Amino acid sequence: MSRKIQNGPELGFTQHAAGRGRLARGATALALGSALLLAGCLGDSAQDLLKSAKEHLDKKDHKAAIIQLKNALQKDDTLAEARFLLARALLDSGDVAGATIEADKARAQGYSGDALAALQARLLLMQGKVDELIGQFGNRHLATAVDEADLQSTLVGAYVAKQRLSDARAAANAAVRAAPDSVPVRLINVRLLTSEGKLKDAQEEVERVLAKSPDAGEAWLLKGELQVLAEAPPAESIASFRKALSLDKKLVGAHAGLINLLMRTGDKAGAKEAVAAMKTAAPQHAQTFYYAAIFALDAGQLKEATELSQSLLKIAPNNERALFLAGRVAQANGDLRQAESHFAKLIQGTPDSSAARVALAQLQLRGGDNDLAMTTLQPALDAKTPSSEALALAAEIRLKQGQGAEAERYLARAAETNPNDVRSRVGLALNDIQKGRDAQGVAALRKLAADDKGTVADIALISVLIRKKDDAGAREAISAMERKDPKSATAPELRGRLALLRGDRAGARQQLAEAVKREPTSMTAANSLAAMDLQDGKPAEAVKHYDAVLKADPRNQRAEMAQLGLKLANKLIEKDDAIKRLTELAKAHPDDPVPRQAAVGLLMEKKDLKQALSMAQEGVTASPDKPELIDLLGQVQAASGDRQQAVSSFNKVATLTPRSPLGPLRLADLYAQAGDKEAAANALKRAQAIAPTDAELVRKVVEKSLAIQRPDIALLATKGLQTAQPKFGLGWKLEGDVARSRKDWPAAVAAYRKADQLAVEAGGTVPNTELAIALHGVLIQSGKTDEAAAFASSWTSKYKQDALFRYHLGDVALNQGRNEAAEQQYQAVLAMNPENAAAANNIAWLRLRAGKADDGLKFAEKANQLRPGVPPYMDTLAEALAAKGQTAKAIEVQQAAVKQAPTVPAYRLRLAQLYVAGGNKSDAQAELKRLADLGPSFEQQAEVQKLQAAIR
Template sequence: MRQAEANYGKLIQASPEAQSARVALAQLQLRGGDAEQAMTTLQPALDGKAPSAEVLALAAEIRLKQGLGAEAERFLARAAEVNPNDVRSRVGLALGQIQKGQEAAGVAALRKLSAEDKGTSADIALISVLARKKDYEAATQAIAALEKKDPKSSTAPELRGRMALLRGDRAGARAAFDEAVRREPTSMTAANSLSTMDLQDRKAEDAVKRYEVVLKADPKNLRAEMATMGLKLAHKLVEKDVAIKRLTELARQHPDDPTPRQAAVGLLMEQKDFKTALSLAQEGVTASPDNPALIDLLGQVQAATGDRQQAISSFNKVATLQPRSPLGPLRLADLHLLAGDKEAAAAALKRAQAIGPGDGELARKVVEKALQMGRPDLALVAVKGLQQAQPKFGLGWKLEGDVARSRRDFPAAVTAYRKADQLAAEAGATTANTELAIVLHSTLIESGRKDEAERYAAAYLAKYKTDELFQYHLGDVALNSGRYPEAEQRYQAVLAANPMNAAAANNIAWLRLRAGKADEGLKFAEQANKLRPNVPPYMDTLAEALAAKGQNAKAVEVQKEAVKQAPSVPAYRLRLAQLYVAGGNKGDAEAELKRLADLGPNFEQQAEVRKLQAAIR
């Protein structure tokens, strides 16, 4: 299978427009259990002008395997439009009936198609619809019907696992995913699901072992190697130097795949080892001179080392090799903007936007960069292009709201955001759009419509009770307004819904300390640091809590680590200086205070610095 993947990969590299090769490679990757990579392979075909019904149906299968049922349904509906005579068109008609409220008829039609057709399009649609209705028993029966068509595949147990998770049956989910692994030990989808559950149980080493099972069955599986290394780095189960060495080995074993080289170069850049990073990036381009991702990586290192002209040359080559990709022009825009050349940056953004006026993510990036350089007019060009290409896609109006908000035209922003919300509802969206909800609520507050903001927040939470991100946002709003009791109530609600939310625990700790309750402050600060170790803001709160409990020596050690992790944040140095003063350590206090004093007006708390300096003289 690896050889077949390599052959299809070379064919695609030679002819990027070849849909049949992309479909074949994506099918291989999906059958090998790597749904994410399959979608990455298929995406250019989906982004093309006329994706085939086969491409769209495969995309639906991938999305269902990833647990994204609503997207799967949308792909099937598009497949029906492309080929009305195909069985997928009948599936699309059934989905259309359901969307129009004729649910019973639509579900019955899907059941009939599932029974008659040897393919899986109807099964995929039926399972998705039943899961969305929370009819888990019927969905499980539909999965059993799907399983009869391919009893050796891992797909059915993977779907059973997802159903079990939706029901809150974690033990059942584990058993189902374990069965998927038994059937297909190379399944990255099952490994990802089990690994996620292990991480939720705070068992990082067990999570790593899930991918080691894949590697035992398929030693050359680069995705499993990268997942293993990513987990080890994130949870400090490997030294960075060891990780760099292994990633470099993988980069040389897989010269055409940029992923391990990108990771190794990223770590080298973090360590400020620009010389080795540049050498490794250049080595990649030498080995694969026409690989756009590797040339882009080289350009990023060149830009970071100040070699602007070479970086421009690299990014221009990326643009030449991928004329239909906005990556090269976007990189050039960033580079010119960093150098203060706004005209050149604007020209690059225009090039990027012209490549894909109907691309939502591209429009988002163009708007963000255009507003960053103070060009709302350029941002609006991208917005209008997206709205014209996809008039029923709410993102175009959300971005229009962002542009209006940047101009402080709050009424226009609210109108645009509400239009985006309306379009989402008309499209049958059933999941929360937290990003849109937050910007709409924030804009209502900024425009002085606080009562309306409160009504909107209440209505939103009544509909999406489990949206912890929006609840957290409301906590931040209350905190920034000085309404500490309300802020704590919001953060407590977040923590009750998700005990793993370290940010909420940290904020509660901070609020408890402000209320003079050091015991509770320390408890929540320790909880935050246990959930997310080595995060400077959380360490800063913990140091404050320890000091409040009279544990100054421990507080100093924690704060020193916070400063080490984030040396450019002067507020952490100030607290460290305060702790040194409190502990009678004048020498170290003087050194930290001098660093802060040297910042001058760039650090707004100079009055506190002078006060501490006077105290130790």
């Protein structure tokens, strides 16, 4: 495997995505000063100051040179050469932004030549503009040898960033030909050897460089980095880094390497001293800000840490480590909204960053959004080797969602990830329980919970005891966990969930109220209490729980958004008022796209596309490089019919987030809607290529590919997922979906069975209902009714509480005309979950077909009480009311259904029938004319004509 080396271990501050820190800064040391002319005496004129600056540059005293160059430009701002030299000096001091400005000014003032071209190339690389660099300079050669070597060395970094190693090798060879004795050029070659996986060759080459140039600090730095890669004893690498700094104290990479090793070996005092030395040597460098901020944060010096992290972001606004650090600093300051923003931005640019996903999911979990936290974390869990931190957090989320068995499964997986971690010992104990050794496993968990200061074992133990319905044991375990952190709201939250599981709603409220008392900003407790109030039909009371959160934390935008959502869903606020408040929030928090997205969404619901477009455009104008806002603008443009502008917006999203599939997926949808299946297919290929092992992305690509009749793309995506994750059943489940779309029933059955087999082998205890429904459905479609019946019987016996599969069986029976069997299944669903409105609605429909109007009305009313305002349920209720002779009330309900879903002709037909029954011919005629105008697109035209004839 290729092993790549960074210039400055652990942190690369070039801003291109794929090549962070690889080789790029090796080019920055190339050819500095060799084209400079030494001048005479220091004087006060601009020319004298310029000469003095050149002397300082020759001595690599960039700070003094910068001062002299700025003084020279103050005297004569037309000195283009001074601007060029200032740009070089600023770049070598780590000020990329300042160097870019001065280089542009030098060019504007007429400065040209090979040296400027080489500098411009380096600046493009340092800004992460790799494609622009290659496009502008990839085929260019410079006449001056030193500048040609500089340019080709820069191109090496660009090609490595794009994973074009053969081109990188050609550029490196060209650089060596131009300057065969240049130490920086030879070191660039060493770095490339590491990228090519030739670590031993790289070490031998750096030794040859040192034999010829023993005082080359960069060579000692590189030797230290190679020793780190070769896993040499830390003392050897430390010695190399110290040697490099003794030769050149401004070698930032040596400072960084030394600090990292000292931290890794536990020499915190030595690392602190090294950071102080780095601040003295390179006070304005990005890496200096980074390490200084880490130590300030560790020391609790939040003000200093904040200032340093902000300075770092100004230099490297898209660097993943800079964003992660800024998120941690914001979190320590209590600014959770800002912390979430930093972590979310990091994930946009680097979707596979497990640490960022864990950090963001932790904040979302703390904010009470369990589902969102799990969605954020899922790609980290789908990785080939998920971290134990990600698995442990997934367990905590699942436990709070009431999925104890799933929580235990994640902890068991942690045992495979890190056998020496406490999570692994927890996983082994859970494995014992799964294999029937309950007493042994529970005893191990109790001991681990007692011995460990953390709560991983406590969470596992509580989960097991709740699942075993050992309430007394669970309460005891919760109390033991509470003693570790008496002020935490977690214990009463878990007691509240336990009470809910046992039907003790009063006890649950009491415990959740205690959680709020301990942690007034807890969104988890507020969400649970609000959910209980909604179940009790008290939406106004549910809203008040978020008032309490906002009183404790007025900046808690998540709470206000949740409250607004509740008010809208329960019609406690007018849409216009909600839009007004969301607009205020968007203006108050311009960097947070959520309020603006919500406001624009409401405007689009109102069909006020003009205002929606204006608001979306305002967001992009204020933050022109924020992908979420550009994506929002694209969605509004698409809805407005401005396809070309939407394409432009989504292309910009793709450019800004090259490692995110969002842009290509949006384009695929847009092209598909326009009927351009080929363009949609190409967009899907681009999306899939970005993250071929991302399970959720593969699922989307498969679904969208099948929608445009391109099963070949879907199959390619599934095969990629299977190769990357051979023990993950989703790849085979999706292959089954592809085969099913082709009506290749044997292949679909085989793929679904393979997915089911993998789930069993993985020890899954939670039913994969989606897969079960797919397998049962394809067995029926292929005519294997006996096999389907046997599978259904086995599944319902194994998973007696799987209401979703029961509902599926009801639908199957209904489609086959077996109404009595269908009702039995829907009744079973209601027995498991009395609040399943869909099952109640279907039973009402079946009772009406059976001529049982009283029962039909009872179940229809139940469905509408559980889920008011849902058109299909309102339609059934209207039919039931009509069957009971309550025509006027039935018309009122059906009118509401039509208003909610004006494009569904079946609802209009029933309304016309009700008008006829009520003697309202004029309104009936109006509705029937609308239906008649639909022509053959409405399949019930015969009924329309019959009614029209009846009322003439």
